[in-house]
Amino acid sequence: MGTPMVKNLLKGGFEVTVYNRTASRTLPLQEAGAAVAAHAGELWSAADTIITMVSDDAALRQIHQGEGGLLAGAVAGKVVIDMSTVSPDTSRELAGELLRKGVDYLDAPVAGSVKPAELGQLVIMAGGKKGVYEAALPVFECLGKASFFLGEQGAGNCAKLAINLLLAFNMQGIAEAVLFAAEKGIGPNEMMAVINESALSNGITKGKTANIVNRDFTAAFALKHLAKDLRLAKQQGMHTPAGRSLQDSFQQALAGGFGDQDIAAILPFLEAGKKG
Secondary structure (H helix, E strand, O other): OHHHHHHHHHHOOOOOEEOOOOHHHHHHHHHHOOEEOOOHHHHHHHOOEEEEOOOOHHHHHHHHHOOOOOOOOOOOOOEEEEOOOOOHHHHHHHHHHHHOOOOEEEEOOEEOOHHHHHHOOEEEEEEOOHHHHHHOHHHHHHHEEEEEEOOOOOHHHHHHHHHHHHHHHHHHHHHHHHHHHHHOOOOHHHHHHHHHHOOOOOHHHHHOHHHHHHOOOOOOOEHHHHHHHHHHHHHOOOOOHHHHHHHHHHHHHHHHHHOOOEHHHHHHHHHHHHHO
16 A cells, blocks of 8 residues: 555655565655655654555554654654554554654545555545644645545544444355345346446445456555554444444455455455355
8 A cells, every 4th residue: 555655646746755564665756756764763754644545453663662663852842643544542552652743743644445546536534633634635645635634633544444343244144145145046246247337336346346246355555454454443443234244244254364465355254164
């Protein structure tokens, strides 16, 4: 996700310096015109706004609190925007630590996977100070098709967990409908065509049709990440019956070895359970 986002910022005329814990991943960005920092703390001297985009809470904490991390060398008057999907509690904690050093923080996770990131069509959900959000709008307009200010610190994270709860409903619902239809002699190709012409058609049904019909579960958004997001939602108090069932289903799929496949791999996971 970070790579196409950086490329869009460069296309938008921003000067960008990048850091990645895996240095080789910065090579395509260097070729696109970005400068490279040797460690995260070096970003303070290179930029007024620092954007983080990592996989989970542990990675975000390492970027901030690890050796050579952001917290040690924080420069008052600058801004950190985290666009990862992490716990609202982690955002509030890091925001508090940075604020004591005079740095403002937005949690601004995104809805959308690699393709929307490439097209600059992400949806951005922000929590923090409204004035900081408004100042960041030129950045958000370069990365997404829409951005929303949702309230105090952690609000963006909460909205993202809600969106991904709905994503899980969509994905498992598609899988269960396709499996039920297959038991009645209606193939995935035919069933997905029906779904995509019905009132139930949406971006997920259309976007995941090829995965389901071709049984290609190469990850655009890995199942392990959605399982993580459902776990975070549960930790934040998600308690509805269907939500709890979904969280259990995706955790079982993760434990069953489907984590590195696309979220559409909930279908073969459920299929394997039916056969079992």
